[in-house]
Amino acid sequence: MMRKILLLSVLAFIAFSTTSCVSTNQLYSWYNYEDVVYTYNKKPSDKQLAKVIEQYRTVIEKQHGTRATVPPGLYAEYGFLLCKTGKKEEGIRYMKQEIALYPESEIYISRIIKQLEK
Amino acid sequence: MKNIITILAVAAMFVSCGSTASFTTLADKYPGMYEEQPVSIVIMPPINQTNHAEAKDYFYTTLYTPLCEKGYYVYSPYLTMELFQQESAYDSELFIEGDLSKFREVLGADAAMFTVIKDWRRNNIGGALTVDIQYLLRSTKTGQTLYSREGTITVDTSINTGAGGWIGMLADMAATAVSTAATDKVVAGRRCNVYVLSDLPAGKYSGLFGKDQKKAAGKEHVTATVR
Numbered sequence: 001m002m003r004k005i006l007l008l009s010v011l012a013f014i015a016f017s018t019t020s021c022v023s024t025n026q027l028y029s030w031y032n033y034e035d036v037v038y039t040y041n042k043k044p045s046d047k048q049l050a051k052v053i054e055q056y057r058t059v060i061e062k063q064h065g066t067r068a069t070v071p072p073g074l075y076a077e078y079g080f081l082l083c084k085t086g087k088k089e090e091g092i093r094y095m096k097q098e099i100a101l102y103p104e105s106e107i108y109i110s111r112i113i114k115q116l117e118k
Numbered sequence: 119m120k121n122i123i124t125i126l127a128v129a130a131m132f133v134s135c136g137s138t139a140s141f142t143t144l145a146d147k148y149p150g151m152y153e154e155q156p157v158s159i160v161i162m163p164p165i166n167q168t169n170h171a172e173a174k175d176y177f178y179t180t181l182y183t184p185l186c187e188k189g190y191y192v193y194s195p196y197l198t199m200e201l202f203q204q205e206s207a208y209d210s211e212l213f214i215e216g217d218l219s220k221f222r223e224v225l226g227a228d229a230a231m232f233t234v235i236k237d238w239r240r241n242n243i244g245g246a247l248t249v250d251i252q253y254l255l256r257s258t259k260t261g262q263t264l265y266s267r268e269g270t271i272t273v274d275t276s277i278n279t280g281a282g283g284w285i286g287m288l289a290d291m292a293a294t295a296v297s298t299a300a301t302d303k304v305v306a307g308r309r310c311n312v313y314v315l316s317d318l319p320a321g322k323y324s325g326l327f328g329k330d331q332k333k334a335a336g337k338e339h340v341t342a343t344v345r
Contacts (some may be wrong), residue, residue: 041196073193104226107224112197
């Protein structure tokens with residue numbers, strides 16, 4: 001009985017300490033975005049490229065945050081990466097999706113698209 | 119025994135977020151944020167005042183996700199970095215007090231987030247890393263400073279040496295959450311962001327947008343040791 005109470009208390013404490021400061025109501029699901037993208041940009045390689053593309057696809061396709069939509073800049077980043085790795089048409093399509101989802105990005109993203117289309 | 123456990127658990131609930139014994143509200147402290155209601159933010163390359171040359175690079179991209187989570191449209195730093203380098207604007211020193219209208223014109227940004235890395239040093243004996251970073255959000259429309267706060271955060275990296283019990287368990291959980299690919303240098307910057315940006319009023323995409331004016335503002339200079 002005593003052990004049970006102790007165990008419950010510890011579990012309750014862990015639950016409190018992990019939820020009270022860090023909000024569980026995240027707007028977006030990021031998965032390992034920060035680490036994977038940082039590592040790729042630091043040392044680009046074919047192996048890392050595959051990982052980074054997979055990461056972008058996950059963030060784009062599986063959003064469980066409160067906004068249930070793709071985070072700002074993500075479509076643009078993924079589109080730009082596709083363009084740089086030879087998939088220009090598909091990349092530009094993603095960049096246009098960024099503008100559609102976030103109209104405030106239009107000035108900047110359409111400037112990049114123009115440069116890429118040259 | 120049962121009582122002690124209950125008291126401990128209740129106490130833990132109260133202390134876990136730290137106290138903000140201040141009666142200044144966010145609206146009092148950052149009126150410009152509520153007047154201008156910026157939607158989009160461009161992250162400026164950090165200004166590095168330390169001898170640790172790599173700090174700028176480590177820190178630059180860490181601001182992106184926390185600002186998105188605050189409800190702002192944030193220009194991807196991986197994209198703007200290229201622009202800044204092409205336009206020789208990689209040195210934010212040139213802009214921190216200057217005219218920002220160019221960023222409004224070229225990017226459409228409402229505000230620019232400047233950071234000044236004042237300290238970034240490792241204490242080899244204790245295995246701790248201390249960072250001191252100042253954050254400054256300036257309007258590209260009026261040039262006024264909308265948000266300004268500083269953080270001195272020490273990351274104690276000596277934790278996973280068999281602390282055992284639930285303390286060790288929590289620490290391990292935290293360490294696991296931060297992927298192994300990241301160096302602790304990046305982690306220090308990220309922790310500092312969490313503390314310092316906690317007072318930033320919520321942006322358009324947050325559920326708290328326009329609802330946090332009366333929230334108590336924290337100290338202007340946040341100091342903390344995290345594990």
